[in-house]
Amino acid sequence: MVKEIILPRLDIDMDKGMVVEWAKKEGDEVKEGELIATIMSEKVTYELHSPATGTLYKIIVQPNVEVPVGQIIAIIKEPEDRAEDLDEAVRRAEESLAGVVEVRAEAKAEAVAEAKPAEAKVEAAPTGRIKISPLARRLAREYGIDITKVKGTGPGGRIVKEDILRAVEEMKARPPPAPEAVEVIQLTGIRKISAERLAQSFKTAPHAFLRMDVDMSNIVRFRNVLEKEIGVRPSYNTLLIKAVAKALRKHPNLNATLEGEDKVRLLKDVNICLAVATEEGLVTPVVHHADEKSIAEIESDVRRLVEKAREGRLEADDLKGGTFTITNLGMFGVDAFMAIINPPQAAILAVGRIADRVVVVDGRMEIRPVATLTLSFDHRIVDGAPAAQFLAYVKELLEEPARLLI
Amino acid sequence: MIEALNEALREEMERDERVIVLGEDVGVLGGIYRVTKGLLELFGPERVIDTPISEEGFVGASIGAALTGLRPVVEIMYADFLANCMNQIVNFASKIHYMTAGRLKVPIVVRAMVGHGRGHGGDHSQVPMTWFLNIPGLKIVSPATPKDAKGLLKSSIRDDAPVLFFEPYILYRVKGPVPEGEYTIPLGKADTKRKGDDITIVAISAMVPRALEAAEKLSQEGIEAEVIDPMTISPMDWDAIISSVKRTNRLVVVEYSPKSWGVGAEIAARVMEEAFDYLDAPVARVAAPDVPIPVSPALGKLTVPTAEDVIKAVKSIV
Numbered sequence: 001m002v003k004e005i006i007l008p009r010l011d012i013d014m015d016k017g018m019v020v021e022w023a024k025k026e027g028d029e030v031k032e033g034e035l036i037a038t039i040m041s042e043k044v045t046y047e048l049h050s051p052a053t054g055t056l057y058k059i060i061v062q063p064n065v066e067v068p069v070g071q072i073i074a075i076i077k078e079p080e081d082r083a084e085d086l087d088e089a090v091r092r093a094e095e096s097l098a099g100v101v102e103v104r105a106e107a108k109a110e111a112v113a114e115a116k117p118a119e120a121k122v123e124a125a126p127t128g129r130i131k132i133s134p135l136a137r138r139l140a141r142e143y144g145i146d147i148t149k150v151k152g153t154g155p156g157g158r159i160v161k162e163d164i165l166r167a168v169e170e171m172k173a174r175p176p177p178a179p180e181a182v183e184v185i186q187l188t189g190i191r192k193i194s195a196e197r198l199a200q201s202f203k204t205a206p207h208a209f210l211r212m213d214v215d216m217s218n219i220v221r222f223r224n225v226l227e228k229e230i231g232v233r234p235s236y237n238t239l240l241i242k243a244v245a246k247a248l249r250k251h252p253n254l255n256a257t258l259e260g261e262d263k264v265r266l267l268k269d270v271n272i273c274l275a276v277a278t279e280e281g282l283v284t285p286v287v288h289h290a291d292e293k294s295i296a297e298i299e300s301d302v303r304r305l306v307e308k309a310r311e312g313r314l315e316a317d318d319l320k321g322g323t324f325t326i327t328n329l330g331m332f333g334v335d336a337f338m339a340i341i342n343p344p345q346a347a348i349l350a351v352g353r354i355a356d357r358v359v360v361v362d363g364r365m366e367i368r369p370v371a372t373l374t375l376s377f378d379h380r381i382v383d384g385a386p387a388a389q390f391l392a393y394v395k396e397l398l399e400e401p402a403r404l405l406i
Numbered sequence: 407m408i409e410a411l412n413e414a415l416r417e418e419m420e421r422d423e424r425v426i427v428l429g430e431d432v433g434v435l436g437g438i439y440r441v442t443k444g445l446l447e448l449f450g451p452e453r454v455i456d457t458p459i460s461e462e463g464f465v466g467a468s469i470g471a472a473l474t475g476l477r478p479v480v481e482i483m484y485a486d487f488l489a490n491c492m493n494q495i496v497n498f499a500s501k502i503h504y505m506t507a508g509r510l511k512v513p514i515v516v517r518a519m520v521g522h523g524r525g526h527g528g529d530h531s532q533v534p535m536t537w538f539l540n541i542p543g544l545k546i547v548s549p550a551t552p553k554d555a556k557g558l559l560k561s562s563i564r565d566d567a568p569v570l571f572f573e574p575y576i577l578y579r580v581k582g583p584v585p586e587g588e589y590t591i592p593l594g595k596a597d598t599k600r601k602g603d604d605i606t607i608v609a610i611s612a613m614v615p616r617a618l619e620a621a622e623k624l625s626q627e628g629i630e631a632e633v634i635d636p637m638t639i640s641p642m643d644w645d646a647i648i649s650s651v652k653r654t655n656r657l658v659v660v661e662y663s664p665k666s667w668g669v670g671a672e673i674a675a676r677v678m679e680e681a682f683d684y685l686d687a688p689v690a691r692v693a694a695p696d697v698p699i700p701v702s703p704a705l706g707k708l709t710v711p712t713a714e715d716v717i718k719a720v721k722s723i724v
Binding site: 133134135136137138154155158160161 | 655682683684685686687722723
């Protein structure tokens with residue numbers, strides 16, 4: 001069994017350390033318990049003793065190289081060890097070291113790159129203390145000048161007012177560095193279109209927002225009942241589409257679009273878009289005639305559309321004719337959010353997660369599953385009061401889901 | 407300046423019959439430097455009194471006279487002789503107003519001539535205003551021009567507190583404009599003798615003309631110095647100094663007392679307390695060295711700061 005010596009943890013918050021000195025050379029004989037190396041953490045120095053009797057076969061980590069705790073720093077050969085096992089152990093140890101040292105080299109290169117402009121300008125005092133007048137120090141603080149990067153021109157290299165004012169001028173002349181990008185992504189396809197449409201919507205449609213909490217206790221139970229009836233447990237999105245479609249029938253002024261600047265067109269069909277996140281970006285496939293469909297039909301549409309969306313197989317017809325959009329970020333743990341209207345529609349419903357919350361029922365506190373709905377609507381098309389009536393009706397339907405069946 | 411001082415005394419004696427003058431040789435001789443010339447003839451021996459050579463005696467007598475309601479102006483001749491009457495000034499004149507809860511006042515003026523700079527020897531050349539500067543209850547005044555001398559002396563005579571009035575011998579013969587007619591210069595207010603934005607020079611007493619000379623030379627090199635003459639050293643016009651330093655960010659103090667524990671030390675400390683964040687350089691002090699003043703004129707000269715010394719100090723921190 002090949003004996004590996006690792007860098008031990010010397011104190012509780014030590015995560016790296018180094019060998020200060022090897023007491024033995026490669027090939028030297030070592031006895032168990034004999035001093036083999038001096039190692040150190042940031043805080044303490046420690047004498048490392050050999051865990052076995054044999055020869056110091058290979059020193060993996062040279063002195064003064066910082067390595068993480070647990071790194072193999074040397075291999076001890078015991079008499080019975082086979083050569084290939086030893087070489088395999090050395091190979092693995094060197095491989096793990098390579099990863100660590102490479103990272104360090106990179107970090108160091110970065111540090112050097114950062115330090116360079118400073119080095120060029122600072123005339124470091126031999127003591128490392130920065131000589132600066134009180135006034136210059138105050139000005140530097142006020143202007144946010146890093147005094148370690150200012151060259152002092154006063155007596156003995158003291159940084160004086162003039163030096164700070166010059167640095168301020170230089171700072172003003174230099175444009176602020178742009179945040180460095182890791183990668184530049186060209187917006188194409190869906191991303192490009194949605195960027196344009198969302199910008200246009202948010203700029204032109206005056207958004208107003210209404211928020212309501214909905215007690216989801218019954219809808220949770222309702223899903224289980226439906227599962228018995230139709231074989232699958234319909235998704236919350238299906239039930240939301242059903243409720244919204246029914247509510248739009250009753251409040252058609254939200255199932256509308258603006259024509260020109262002075263006409264509101266109330267739409268005949270109720271076609272509900274469901275926002276679906278895909279790798280290509282956000283898409284909003286449409287459940288057509290949602291108001292005329294049963295829950296089972298909507299559920300089947302939703303499943304089909306979501307699957308097609310995820311696979312990037314949506315067809316033009318799947319994306320056309322939407323009159324209202326539902327967007328749900330509940331699965332990401334979002335409590336509530338305000339969505340941007342999907343133009344040229346009149347409104348969008350943003351659905352948060354269903355979470356147990358304390359609600360007051362008949363003067364008592366109860367824990368109920370609650371979801372927050374936020375309706376964004378185009379205030380040119382509809383006013384706050386009718387929008388509120390619509391939202392309240394959606395809430396009623398979700399709280400008494402039996403009404404969805406009528 | 408002698409004439410201006412003489413005018414101040416004459417006018418105040420005319421204005422207020424309670425004002426009396428006493429001291430060694432102030433009457434018949436008219437003062438060794440003629441500051442009190444002609445007063446005996448004008449106001450008579452009851453108000454212009456030649457005293458024996460006993461500073462403690464006649465300063466004590468003046469304090470007594472002040473307590474009865476007179477306003478004595480005492481001449482001490484060389485300021486070094488203030489040591490002889492220090493007890494009267496420090497323990498009586500400065501304390502009586504306070505110790506009688508304000509019921510009694512000691513409105514005396516002690517005029518003392520500072521002989522430094524003329525080879526008069528170690529006991530006739532001291533600039534002893536610093537001896538008295540940490541005695542609350544005293545006012546300490548020292549003019550640098552004839553105009554200031556007259557206006558400040560008149561204010562000192564009218565002030566109800568005991569005033570030590572230091573007259574620099576080296577400026578006695580200096581001529582300068584003095585306004586016609588009645589005027590006074592308030593105590594406790596500094597005079598900015600020259601405007602400048604690059605450095606503040608606070609110059610005390612006879613150092614004012616030298617600081618101004620330095621400022622003119624510095625101006626030719628593009629350094630504009632502001633020269634402040636506090637005129638009243640206690641109470642000091644801190645506002646004037648602090649606000650100037652906040653603008654120029656640099657300060658040199660010029661005095662001709664010994665450097666250690668001097669006026670410059672106090673001003674530097676105060677500026678650090680109140681304007682530290684405005685200082686762009688350490689405060690520099692120009693002062694006499696910490697030595698007894700030699701009688702040799704050649705050596706004595708080395709102990710009085712010059713315009714060149716001021717220029718050097720300014721350049722060390724600009």
